[in-house]
Amino acid sequence: MILLTGFEPFGGESTNPSWGAAQRAAALLNDAGEPAAAVQLPCVFGTSIGVLAGALEAHQPDLVVCVGQAGGRAELSLERVAINFDDARIPDNAGNQPVDVPVRQDGPAAYFSSLALKRSLVQLTEAGLPAAVSQTAGTYVCNHVFYGLMDLLQDRSATRGGFVHVPFSSEQAMAHRAPGMLIEEMAAGLVIIARASLQHQTDLPVPAGAEH
Template sequence: MILLTGFEPFGGANFNPSWAAAQAAATALTDAGQPATAVVLPVEFGAAADALRHELAAGKYGLVLAVGQAGGRTGLSLERVAINVDDARIPDNAGNSPVDQPVVPGGPAAYFSTLPVKACLRALGRAGIPAEVSQSAGTYVCNHVFYALMHAVAAEPGVRAGFIHVPHAPEQAADAGRPSMEVAVMARGLEIIARTSLSTVTDIKLGAGATH
């Protein structure tokens, strides 16, 4: 089974493309014979991780793709590393603003994604979908969920998991001229990431680093 998670709207918005894309990708994967479930998470420190852990305990998932919105990015961002810190620039949807707090007290400083991010990057490029390997998922609720996910599956050999950021949808970016991507393209990208992750045993070597 495949689990995809997205987030509810936050920061005063009324739409979050991560949830729409996760739903569409889960439907497409299931229709193609690869059963998938989509779950929406609250944009709240603590509550989001609790909801994720509840869903992980309820099903036997071999692949987990957590998805969040990162306005300003130009393509899908395959996040490489989750760090054990919450440091909110804006309050979450419950008004919480943790600063310099661990996601998991006593947990490792960081976890790497177990998705084959380079193979996924190549597959997305071949499909004409803009994408990058990102070296930081931030310190807001997206990173909080990413770290909580990797901590939860660390003791589950064989479970692959990671985090993908998506850009704004066109309706969110039209007035400000920000980069955007159609939700259908995001969903197609998530499908490709899921299929590549299921079919790739060892990731490929492909330059996709950053100078800063």
Template sequence: MILLTGFEPFGEDKVNPSWLAAQGARELLAEEGMAVEAVELPCVFGESAAALTDAITRLNPDIVVCTGLAGGRGRVSLERVAINCDDARIPDNKGQRPIDEEVIPGGPAAYFSSLPIKAALRNLQIAGIKGEVSQTAGTYVCNHIFYALMHSLASKPGIRGGFVHLPYLPEQLPEGSTTPSMPLEAMTEGIAVVVRTALHTQGDPKFSAGAIH
């Protein structure tokens, strides 16, 4: 069983491409014969983690790929590490704005993704989809859910999971904007590539995909 998640819209955005792409990837993978579910998470600290935990308990997946919007990025961003820090620049959809609070009180400082992110990056490149390994998932609800996911999976060694950030859709941007974007079809296939890679890759190849800053 594969569990995919995306977020509801937040801020001034009317749509969230992460949820649209998660739904599209669910259909794509289901057509390939996989058991897969997609769950839309609220863009709310706490509630999003509870909804994810409930979905994991209900579905008992083998792989979990959570996704979110990273407006301004132009690639499918394979997140490497989640940190135990909520530090919201803007309020969530319930008006909460935690500052310098732990996602899980007393939890480890950070968790690494258990997905084969380097192999997934290589397969994205082969598929002609722009990808990158990202060293930060921010400190908003995306990092919150990434950390909550990995904290939950720490006691479930049979399940692998991680987080993927996605760009804006072209139609979300005003005409003439230079902000990076990506068509929904590419994001959808990108998520599917990550899932297929995780299903067929136990380890992860070693090649440079780091950052200087």
């Protein structure tokens, strides 16, 4: 079972492409005979991890791919690391705005994704989809959920997981005059990431770092 999550709209947007992409990817996987489910998370600190924990219990997935919107980015961002740090530049959808506080008080400083990031990057590039390994998932609710996911998976050693940021949708991109991507392309990319991560226990040693 593959669990995909996306977020509700936030920051004044009327839609969130992460949710549309997660829904469509789950449908594509199910149509191909690969069991998958999509769950929407609230863009709220704390509550989002609670909803995610409930989804893990309900679906007992082998793989979890959490997805969020990164407006302004031009590619699918395969997030490498989640940090134990909340620093909200804007309030979440419940009005919370934590500043310089840990996601989990006694948790480790960071967790790394257990998705096949490099294999996914190679396969996404071969499919003509813009993608990159990202070294930061920010300090807002996306990183909060990413850290929460990897923390929850410490008790589920057989389950792999990680986080992917998607650009604005094509419609949002036009409104913001920013890079964008079709929801269908995002979904196709998520399917590639899910399959690569389920089929391979080891990643490829290809360069995908950053100089700054």
